[in-house]
Amino acid sequence: MIPVGEFKSLGIEQNSQFRVLKPWWDVLSEYLCVAMLMIGVFGCTLQLTQDKIACLPSHITSPKNEAVDCNYIIDYSNNNSDSSIVTELFGRKNNLDIHQYLFVNHYCYERFVHWYAKYFPYLVVIHSMIFMVASSFWFKFPGTSSKIDLFVNILGKCFDSPWTTRALSEVSEERGEEKLVSLRRSTMSKDFKDHRSDEEENIGLLRSTSVKSNSEKKVQDPQPTPSVLDKKEGEQAKALFEKVKKFRTHVEEADILYLMYVLQTSLKVFKFLIIIVYTAVLVQNIEVIVRCDVPPDLTGFHVFCCTHTKAHLFSKLAYCYFCFVGVYGLMCIYTLYWVFHRPLKEYSFEHVRLETGVIDIPDVKNDFAFLFHLVDQYDALYPKRFAVFLSEVSESHLHQLNLNYEWTNRKLRAHLSKNSKDNLELCLMGLPGLPDTVFEITEIESLRLEQVKNVTIPAGVAKLDSLQELSLIYCPAKLQLLALNHLKEQLKVLRLAFESSEEIPLWMYTLHSLEELYLTGPLTNEVSKSGNLESLRDLSNLRLLSLRSNLRKIPPSVGDLASQLKALCIHNEGVKLQAFSTLKKLTNLVSLELSGCELERIPSAVFSLNNLQELDLKENKLCTVEEILSLQHCRRLVTLRLWHNKITYIPDHIAKLHTLETLDISWNKLKKLPSRLFYCTRLRHLDISHNQITSIPSEVNILSGLQFFSAAFNSLESLPEELFSCKRIKTLVLSNNCLSYLSPKVGNLAQLVRLDIKGNRLDSLPLEIGECSLLRCTGLIVEDSLFDLLPSDLRKKLSQG
Numbered sequence: 001m002i003p004v005g006e007f008k009s010l011g012i013e014q015n016s017q018f019r020v021l022k023p024w025w026d027v028l029s030e031y032l033c034v035a036m037l038m039i040g041v042f043g044c045t046l047q048l049t050q051d052k053i054a055c056l057p058s059h060i061t062s063p064k065n066e067a068v069d070c071n072y073i074i075d076y077s078n079n080n081s082d083s084s085i086v087t088e089l090f091g092r093k094n095n096l097d098i099h100q101y102l103f104v105n106h107y108c109y110e111r112f113v114h115w116y117a118k119y120f121p122y123l124v125v126i127h128s129m130i131f132m133v134a135s136s137f138w139f140k141f142p143g144t145s146s147k148i149d150l151f152v153n154i155l156g157k158c159f160d161s162p163w164t165t166r167a168l169s170e171v172s173e174e175r176g177e178e179k180l181v182s183l184r185r186s187t188m189s190k191d192f193k194d195h196r197s198d199e200e201e202n203i204g205l206l207r208s209t210s211v212k213s214n215s216e217k218k219v220q221d222p223q224p225t226p227s228v229l230d231k232k233e234g235e236q237a238k239a240l241f242e243k244v245k246k247f248r249t250h251v252e253e254a255d256i257l258y259l260m261y262v263l264q265t266s267l268k269v270f271k272f273l274i275i276i277v278y279t280a281v282l283v284q285n286i287e288v289i290v291r292c293d294v295p296p297d298l299t300g301f302h303v304f305c306c307t308h309t310k311a312h313l314f315s316k317l318a319y320c321y322f323c324f325v326g327v328y329g330l331m332c333i334y335t336l337y338w339v340f341h342r343p344l345k346e347y348s349f350e351h352v353r354l355e356t357g358v359i360d361i362p363d364v365k366n367d368f369a370f371l372f373h374l375v376d377q378y379d380a381l382y383p384k385r386f387a388v389f390l391s392e393v394s395e396s397h398l399h400q401l402n403l404n405y406e407w408t409n410r411k412l413r414a415h416l417s418k419n420s421k422d423n424l425e426l427c428l429m430g431l432p433g434l435p436d437t438v439f440e441i442t443e444i445e446s447l448r449l450e451q452v453k454n455v456t457i458p459a460g461v462a463k464l465d466s467l468q469e470l471s472l473i474y475c476p477a478k479l480q481l482l483a484l485n486h487l488k489e490q491l492k493v494l495r496l497a498f499e500s501s502e503e504i505p506l507w508m509y510t511l512h513s514l515e516e517l518y519l520t521g522p523l524t525n526e527v528s529k530s531g532n533l534e535s536l537r538d539l540s541n542l543r544l545l546s547l548r549s550n551l552r553k554i555p556p557s558v559g560d561l562a563s564q565l566k567a568l569c570i571h572n573e574g575v576k577l578q579a580f581s582t583l584k585k586l587t588n589l590v591s592l593e594l595s596g597c598e599l600e601r602i603p604s605a606v607f608s609l610n611n612l613q614e615l616d617l618k619e620n621k622l623c624t625v626e627e628i629l630s631l632q633h634c635r636r637l638v639t640l641r642l643w644h645n646k647i648t649y650i651p652d653h654i655a656k657l658h659t660l661e662t663l664d665i666s667w668n669k670l671k672k673l674p675s676r677l678f679y680c681t682r683l684r685h686l687d688i689s690h691n692q693i694t695s696i697p698s699e700v701n702i703l704s705g706l707q708f709f710s711a712a713f714n715s716l717e718s719l720p721e722e723l724f725s726c727k728r729i730k731t732l733v734l735s736n737n738c739l740s741y742l743s744p745k746v747g748n749l750a751q752l753v754r755l756d757i758k759g760n761r762l763d764s765l766p767l768e769i770g771e772c773s774l775l776r777c778t779g780l781i782v783e784d785s786l787f788d789l790l791p792s793d794l795r796k797k798l799s800q801g
Contacts, residue, residue, distance in 0.1 A: 043121025057301035553579030747771030
């Protein structure tokens with residue numbers, strides 16, 4: 001006997017964890033399969049008994065001297081009460097021993113009993129097992145089992161999560177409070193109601209692109225109390241939100257679960273049709289009396305009449321099995337009707353939204369929707385509780401709680417540091433939101449948020465009286481109205497980095513106290529025409545504007561800042577800047593930086609900037625600067641940076657730039673310097689490093705006020721003695737050249753603080769280096785071997801202080 005326990009893996013026990021995905025017809029079908037399996041097992045047990053068939057020889061022949069059919073004889077004996085006929089047939093001795101009877105029984109069973117009568121119980125067992133396997137096929141198929149298992153696991157955790165209970169109870173409380181407020185308002189006088197409505201209009205969020213929804217107000221305005229949900233439960237709920245989000249994204253893109261369920265049901269219907277047809281045809285072949293023709297040479301008899309001992313019971317079991325299969329087939333047909341006549345690829349949470357009041361629960365589709373339709377058949381409470389984890393309101397509420405738990409006042413203070421402007425800065429990176437505890441650190445002067453999600457700056461920012469600088473790096477932010485009013489008066493510096501122009505917040509244009517604005521992100525010509533920067537004219541105090549983008553022309557709105565803008569920086573990320581008409585309007589501009597703009601020559605618009613003091617053309621494609629003569633119209637120009645270009649020579653008329661104090665022509669392709677360069681007598685800072693220069697003109701001594709000189713990474717083999725006549729030099733960088741000798745006149749540089757001569761071919765250092773009274777060991781950059789060659793007293797002197 002086959003134990004029932006062997007079939008547990010195919011039955012209800014194995015799939016109990018998937019019960020939430022089994023509607024009532026699938027459950028009924030499983031029980032029908034169990035019933036059919038029991039019929040088959042019972043039939044197999046009967047089939048294993050020894051007495052399967054019993055045969056006796058017939059002595060009567062037909063009128064044609066042929067053996068008479070056994071059924072005819074039985075019918076004849078039943079219609080005639082004379083028992084002598086039966087005696088005549090079977091009562092006489094046959095002279096056959098027991099072995100011959102056993103042989104005939106086996107021979108007739110194997111040759112003349114119909115195969116369906118012999119193997120019926122085994123067929124029932126096989127068919128029942130196939131039905132069971134088909135019923136759980138999509139639970140075990142590799143393409144669907146992992147998704148189903150994950151969904152059931154998430155569904156169970158969401159159902160049992162304390163956060164689900166809390167969220168639903170809070171919604172119930174809020175709805176109760178809304179009804180109470182509505183009832184009270186209905187009894188108010190008209191004047192009082194008007195006053196109340198005016199107050200409510202002033203409490204909300206200003207969004208960057210749209211008005212805040214009612215569902216978001218429910219989360220942002222009230223501050224949650226952390227007493228009900230502890231930190232561990234909050235972390236578990238947070239992990240569940242992430243799992244639900246990832247699972248939804250993955251499952252909503254496919255229909256494999258739906259298709260596998262349809263295929264599974266179709267196969268069951270096809271199998272049912274085959275079984276019902278051949279069972280109806282073959283069940284009549286289960287006969288009690290079987291005629292058997294045996295060769296007379298074996299026993300001396302030609303015809304044996306055999307009785308199939310289990311045929312009567314098998315016939316009843318077959319008809320019972322036929323009924324069960326019929327009911328099973330009806331369930332399968334109903335399943336197909338349900339699959340094809342219901343919109344199972346979409347699931348609406350409309351009833352949940354109406355019941356809970358949480359209006360941002362999204363409808364789901366494809367496989368995700370199909371799973372919810374199945375779960376809804378099991379228990380409608382499951383989708384309701386799961387919907388909490390689809391709601392952005394619930395998620396942001398939970399995130400805020402977890403943030404407040406995790407980012408305590410002490411932990412935030414550990415992230416305080418001084419920035420480049422010596423302001424006390426708090427930098428937060430990669431957080432899922434902005435903790436409320438930030439606004440308890442009132443001494444913050446700069447707040448930097450990098451890739452922080454769901455940033456909403458509440459009215460609590462008004463506590464930060466010292467806040468003057470705000471950086472939002474790839475984190476679009478929303479402001480409450482009271483927060484905006486505070487930042488209008490306090491904020492001086494704003495840094496924004498964005499991935500699309502739509503992320504530029506509209507509230508930026510209302511910050512009338514803003515002095516510095518840094519924008520990093522795509523601002524193409526089309527963007528400027530669409531009006532994203534058209535409101536810069538309202539920033540009446542703006543002094544510095546930095547655009548790190550991919551512009552093809554300077555936005556026209558920049559020209560509206562002509563009266564107050566002092567500094568303009570454009571970092572163009574390698575896109576060619578072609579139109580400069582707006583630049584001519586900026587007559588008060590003091591500093592201009594055009595970096596990475598693919599410039600091949602200095603723009604003529606620059607020459608009209610009479611107040612320009614600093615010009616930086618870094619990382620362009622300048623090969624020649626013949627038009628440098630026109631820079632003499634910029635009568636206040638003191639700093640010129642032409643570094644990181646492809647300049648091959650400097651024209652002599654650079655000497656016309658009499659006001660120049662800083663010149664940086666490093667990282668170019670210069671091979672020599674014009675002697676007229678050194679007639680810019682006001683030069684204090686000269687950087688010619690990273691070129692191919694082989695010599696320095698002796699006219700260098702004209703620069704009596706030179707304080708910084710760098711000629712590193714060139715091909716210098718010697719230095720002019722006149723260089724050491726520039727006695728005000730404080731920094732001299734000559735590293736990575738081909739120098740084999742350093743003049744003792746280096747001792748004339750009494751103000752020298754830093755000397756870098758590393759990476760040359762020097763054999764020794766002049767002892768006069770000790771006469772540089774301000775030079776110390778930390779400022780002397782040279783190989784250790786050369787330093788060790790100096791006298792011990794000189795080394796000791798350089799090491800002092």
